[in-house]
Each structure stands twice: as C-alpha cells, then as structure tokens.
Amino acid sequence: MFAARQTFGLFQKRAFSASASQASKVAVLGAAGGIGQPLSLLLKLNPRVSELALYDIRGGPGVAADLSHINTNSTVTGYEATPAGLKAALTGAEIVLIPAGVPRKPGMTRDDLFNTNASIVRDLAKAAAEASPDANILVISNPVNSTVPIVSEVFKAKGVYNPKRLFGVTTLDVVRASRFISQVKETDPANEAVPVVGGHSGVTIVPLLSQSNHPDIEGETRDALVNRIQFGGDEVVKAKDGAGSATLSMAMAGARFAESLLKAAQGEKGIVEPTFVESPLYKDQGVDFFASRVELGPNGVEKIHEVGKVSPYEEKLVEAALADLKKNIQKGRDFVAQNP
Ligand SMILES: NC(=O)C1=CN([C@@H]2O[C@H](COP(=O)(O)OP(=O)(O)OC[C@H]3O[C@@H](n4cnc5c(N)ncnc54)[C@H](O)[C@@H]3O)[C@@H](O)[C@H]2O)C=CC1
Numbered sequence: 001m002f003a004a005r006q007t008f009g010l011f012q013k014r015a016f017s018a019s020a021s022q023a024s025k026v027a028v029l030g031a032a033g034g035i036g037q038p039l040s041l042l043l044k045l046n047p048r049v050s051e052l053a054l055y056d057i058r059g060g061p062g063v064a065a066d067l068s069h070i071n072t073n074s075t076v077t078g079y080e081a082t083p084a085g086l087k088a089a090l091t092g093a094e095i096v097l098i099p100a101g102v103p104r105k106p107g108m109t110r111d112d113l114f115n116t117n118a119s120i121v122r123d124l125a126k127a128a129a130e131a132s133p134d135a136n137i138l139v140i141s142n143p144v145n146s147t148v149p150i151v152s153e154v155f156k157a158k159g160v161y162n163p164k165r166l167f168g169v170t171t172l173d174v175v176r177a178s179r180f181i182s183q184v185k186e187t188d189p190a191n192e193a194v195p196v197v198g199g200h201s202g203v204t205i206v207p208l209l210s211q212s213n214h215p216d217i218e219g220e221t222r223d224a225l226v227n228r229i230q231f232g233g234d235e236v237v238k239a240k241d242g243a244g245s246a247t248l249s250m251a252m253a254g255a256r257f258a259e260s261l262l263k264a265a266q267g268e269k270g271i272v273e274p275t276f277v278e279s280p281l282y283k284d285q286g287v288d289f290f291a292s293r294v295e296l297g298p299n300g301v302e303k304i305h306e307v308g309k310v311s312p313y314e315e316k317l318v319e320a321a322l323a324d325l326k327k328n329i330q331k332g333r334d335f336v337a338q339n340p
C-alpha cells in the first residue's frame with residue numbers, strides 16, 4: 001500500500017498554532033479539479049488542518065507535490081488512483097470533502113449531471129463507508145439535492161449511516177446572497193447575512209430576505225435579487241462558456257464550511273452554517289433532507305434551526321422548493337436501490 005502514495009510533508013518544523021493542537025486529517029476527493037485545487041490550497045493554508053489527503057482519478061500526486069512546498073505545518077499526501085490509494089486517503093480522515101464529478105455547461109441544469117455524477121458519488125461513498133465511516137462527509141458534487149441522499153443510502157446499506165455526519169455543501173448560496181444584497185444596498189457584504197434554506201438548485205434555493213438586514217426590499221428589486229441568488233450558478237456557467245461552473249468561489253465556500261466543522265470539533269461553541277442535512281423540518285411532507293441553519297458540534301450536527309418566520313412571498317418559494325426537493329431526493333434513493 002505504501003507504494004501507492006507519495007508523502008511530501010518533509011519540512012514541518014514550526015510548532016502548531018494553539019488552534020491546531022488537535023490533529024485533523026482532511027481528505028479531498030476530486031482534488032485535481034477546478035474546485036479541488038483551490039479548495040486544497042485554502043486547506044493547506046488552514047492551521048487547523050494537520051494532514052491533507054488528496055485523491056483524484058488523475059493528478060492527485062502532482063497537486064500534492066505542488067502544495068507541499070507551501071511553508072505551513074500540515075503534511076500533504078497525493079494518492080494514486082487505485083482502490084488502495086483511495087482507501088489510504090480516507091483512512092483516519094475527520095473530514096472528507098467530495099468535489100469529484102463533472103460540472104455543468106451552458107443550457108444544462110444540475111439535474112442533467114445526475115447520470116454521470118450519481119455513480120461517481122456512490123462509489124466514493126462506498127469507499128468512505130468502509131475506510132472512514134465516522135468522518136464528516138461534505139458533498140459538493142451536483143446535483144447536491146440527490147447526491148446527498150445517495151451517500152446516505154450507501155452508508156445505510158453498509159450499516160454505518162450517521163445523519164449527524166452527512167452534509168450537502170450549500171455555503172456558496174449564502175456567500176452569494178450576502179454579496180448580492182450588499183451590491184443592491186451598497187453595503188459591506190461582511191455585515192450582511194441572508195439565510196438561504198431548501199436545497200441547492202434553482203427554485204429549491206430559497207433566500208429569506210425578510211430575515212436579512214433589509215426586510216424592506218420589495219417588488220421588482222426583491223424579485224430580481226431572489227432570482228439572482230437562485231440562479232447565481234448559471235451566471236458563472238454562462239460566463240465560463242463551456243469551461244465549467246463556479247470553482248474559486250466554491251473553493252472559498254467549501255473551505256469556510258470545513259473550517260467551521262473543525263472549529264466545532266475543536267470545542268468552539270455557537271458555530272452555525274447553512275447546510276443540506278437529513279432534517280425533521282419537512283419530514284411530515286415527505287421531504288427528508290433540507291438545508292437550514294445548522295449548529296455544528298464535535299459530533300457533527302448539533303442542532304437544526306427552524307426556518308423561522310417567513311413572509312407570504314417566501315412561503316410560496318418554500319412550497320415550490322419542497323415539491324422539487326421531494327423528487328430530487330427520491331431520484332437519489334432510487335438510483336442506489338436500482339444500482340447498489
Ligand atoms: N455544491 C456547490 O455549491 C457546487 C458544486 N459544484 C459541483 O462540483 C463538481 C466539481 O466541479 P469542478 O471541480 O468544477 O469540476 P472539474 O471537472 O474541474 O473537477 C472534477 C474532478 O473530479 C475528478 N473525478 C472524476 N471522477 C472521480 C472519481 N471517481 N474519483 C475522484 N475524482 C474524480 C476529475 O478527475 C476532476 O479532477 C461538479 O459536479 C459541480 O457541479 C460546483 C460548484 C458549486
């Protein structure tokens with residue numbers, strides 16, 4: 001197995017910072033991709049990460065060699081694209097980020113990625129269920145509304161499913177929401193927070209402007225802002241013109257979410273992130289996964305926050321989201337049932 005990996009962490013001399021006194025291995029599956037590379041870079045810069053494990057079907061060791069020259073204390077290991085390499089990348093990981101899979105081209109919906117990405121995510125989930133059953137699994141690969149249920153079904157089949165440790169990464173939606181509202185209001189986005197609930201595609205993305213600093217935004221301005229948040233991904237897909245979708249902003253969002261989990265694992269209280277998790281909020285309507293604000297703790301999900309008071313306009317948005325979510329979730333489950 002050792003031959004299947006290359007280790008580059010040879011220059012680790014300085015003491016860890018206090019926050020990184022706990023060893024934290026983070027694995028990135030799809031590490032050589034458009035998201036994987038800048039995400040791995042940001043993780044290499046994070047003192048809370050002690051070991052970075054990079055896996056991809058091509059190029060993992062090269063990205064690892066490059067990042068390993070950065071003079072931060074973590075080790076970086078690139079793994080060969082073999083079952084043994086994948087297993088070694090996953091073993092001992094506290095966090096597994098999955099940005100493996102194809103991105104959209106103009107004219108496609110995220111659901112159009114299902115046929116390709118469902119089996120990629122299923123196979124990586126099988127490996128994770130065997131090698132790192134207790135890790136926090138952070139699913140970035142689209143369509144998130146379906147790939148997260150795929151992971152849950154695979155973990156269930158292996159008898160290791162823990163709903164507190166499975167997260168669909170929807171952080172980019174709130175990152176965009178705070179940026180876009182700051183452009184409308186000419187404010188600093190650092191001071192803006194717009195809760196975004198539901199899921200991660202089109203109308204399942206539900207921004208709650210009534211709970212932002214600017215509940216006064218109404219009429220056409222509101223409609224345009226909500227639409228921009230819901231379809232922010234499409235803006236990037238169009239601008240990239242066939243060369244993929246958001247990668248850099250997604251890397252920032254993924255790194256932020258991983259950082260929040262590490263902070264929570266290392267004992268910080270009150271860490272809240274939006275994320276798509278198995279949720280009781282709309283179970284009575286047949287929707288088992290839902291994104292809302294989630295407090296994180298050492299065991300993963302600590303507390304799922306209620307959606308809270310919404311306007312009649314937002315109630316309609318939630319209704320539309322639930323209808324799509326139900327189908328997207330079922331599609332993921334059916335896929336695993338039919339293609340175990
Ligand atoms: N959750 C979110 O907010 C967002 C999700 N995405 C999604 O993230 C995914 C990745 O996007 P990009 O990085 O731009 O794509 P990309 O094509 O640049 O990179 C994907 C990487 O995955 C690797 N890969 C493919 N199959 C694999 C496997 N079985 N095991 C390991 N690695 C494998 C590829 O070799 C490639 O390096 C897409 O599905 C995209 O839709 C993108 C932006 C935001």
Ligand SMILES: O=C([O-])CC(=O)C(=O)O
Binds near residue numbers: 236
């Ligand atoms: O739009 C896409 O396909 C990628 C994505 O999920 C996003 O940027 O939010």
